[in-house]
Amino acid sequence: xxxxxxxxxxxxxxxxxxxxxxxLLLLGVSFVVFIILFASPGDPFSVLFEGQLSxxxxxxxxxxxxxxxxAWYMQYLSWxxxxxxxxxxxxxxxxxxxxxxxLRVGFNTLLLTIGSLLLTLLIAVPIALYSAVRGTDKISWPxxxxxxxxxxxxxxxxxxxxxxxxxxxLGLFPLAFGFSSGGQKYRWLFQLLPILVLGVGNGTIxxxxxxxxxxxxxxxxxxxxxxARAKGASVWKHSFKEGxxxxxxxxxxxxxxxxxxxxxxxxxxxxxxxxxxxAWQAAQDRDYPVIMGIAILAAILVRxxxxxxxxxxxxxxxxxxxx
Numbered sequence: 544x545x546x547x548x549x550x551x552x553x554x555x556x557x558x559x560x561x562x563x564x565x566x567l568l569l570l571g572v573s574f575v576v577f578i579i580l581f582a583s584p585g586d587p588f589s590v591l592f593e594g595q596l597s598x599x600x601x602x603x604x605x606x607x608x609x610x611x612x613x614a615w616y617m618q619y620l621s622w623x624x625x626x627x628x629x630x631x632x633x634x635x636x637x638x639x640x641x642x643x644x645x646l647r648v649g650f651n652t653l654l655l656t657i658g659s660l661l662l663t664l665l666i667a668v669p670i671a672l673y674s675a676v677r678g679t680d681k682i683s684w685p686x687x688x689x690x691x692x693x694x695x696x697x698x699x700x701x702x703x704x705x706x707x708x709x710x711x712x713l714g715l716f717p718l719a720f721g722f723s724s725g726g727q728k729y730r731w732l733f734q735l736l737p738i739l740v741l742g743v744g745n746g747t748i749x750x751x752x753x754x755x756x757x758x759x760x761x762x763x764x765x766x767x768x769x770x771a772r773a774k775g776a777s778v779w780k781h782s783f784k785e786g787x788x789x790x791x792x793x794x795x796x797x798x799x800x801x802x803x804x805x806x807x808x809x810x811x812x813x814x815x816x817x818x819x820x821x822a823w824q825a826a827q828d829r830d831y832p833v834i835m836g837i838a839i840l841a842a843i844l845v846r847x848x849x850x851x852x853x854x855x856x857x858x859x860x861x862x863x864x865x866x
Contacts, residue, residue: 557857558850565846569839573623576838580831581615622835631839632832636825645818645836652817653844655737655806660795662742666690667751668791674752675759675786690748698744698805702812705740709733737813745805747798755790762786789856796852800845 622632631641670690674683762768762782807819814820818837825833 572842631836636828636830641836658738659742671752671755694746694749701744702740758790759786792852792855796848799848
């Protein structure tokens with residue numbers, strides 16, 4: 544029991560500290576995004592009444608009902624108080640509560656992001672480990688060069704090439720492709736294509752290979768690895784935590800913001816119903832409550848990666864929780 548508590552206590556200490564930092568970060572993100580939206584030109588109500596014969600009294604009444612006529616700090620405090628109770632406001636364009644809609648599309652973006660990360664690691668980790676152990680040979684060199692070429696491809700270009708191949712060459716999807724294209728028979732395949740494109744074209748494969756190869760090479764040169772090799776013990780078992788687990792979680796956590804940015808492009812190309820498409824539409828409509836909700840959810844996803852990295856590092860080295 545004592546051993547279990549000694550193993551859990553460092554992780555709990557890190558979690559409590561990271562959660563406090565996360566709360567402050569979300570507060571700062573919400574304030575900065577709100578100020579930017581408030582100071583940006585344009586009026587969301589002009590988009591709302593576009594094409595309608597509305598009077599000035601109708602417009603002013605709508606603004607008054609939605610609290611837009613108050614001072615900016617009162618609007619922010621009102622939104623912040625609602626957010627703390629789970630109320631992110633109501634979409635100006637759709638007239639629906641923001642939180643359920645953002646969570647719905649956020650799940651799709653999370654699926655796309657996690658799937659692409661797993662695919663990236665599935666490609667990059669074996670190449671990096673092989674290169675670290677065998678060095679540059681006739682197998683590792685072409686694979687490494689191929690990874691650099693794939694990382695240099697623009698993700699939108701790769702997406703259109705994949706769509707062209709499956710639409711015109713294989714004839715699996717109609718020209719008006721979308722999330723449910725191809726019917727039930729090929730729907731799973733179409734949902735897999737965005738994950739494939741983002742996993743290959745997010746520009747992370749080459750960085751994972753380079754970073755992991757350097758870290759694994761450094762660990763393999765350590766004295767305790769040489770001792771383990773001399774004793775006939777498993778070198779992989781002794782080098783896994785420091786040579787693979789920590790470097791992978793570190794670079795994945797640092798690349799989550801870039802992969803989320805790539806997900807915005809992929810969602811537009813494949814009509815994937817995620818946060819990227821909703822954010823793009825909300826920006827076009829100046830739907831400020833939706834933009835605020837998406838900004839908070841995106842910040843939470845980024846912090847989840849950093850939190851996971853901290854937990855893994857403390858799990859490997861419990862003394863780091865006191866640093």
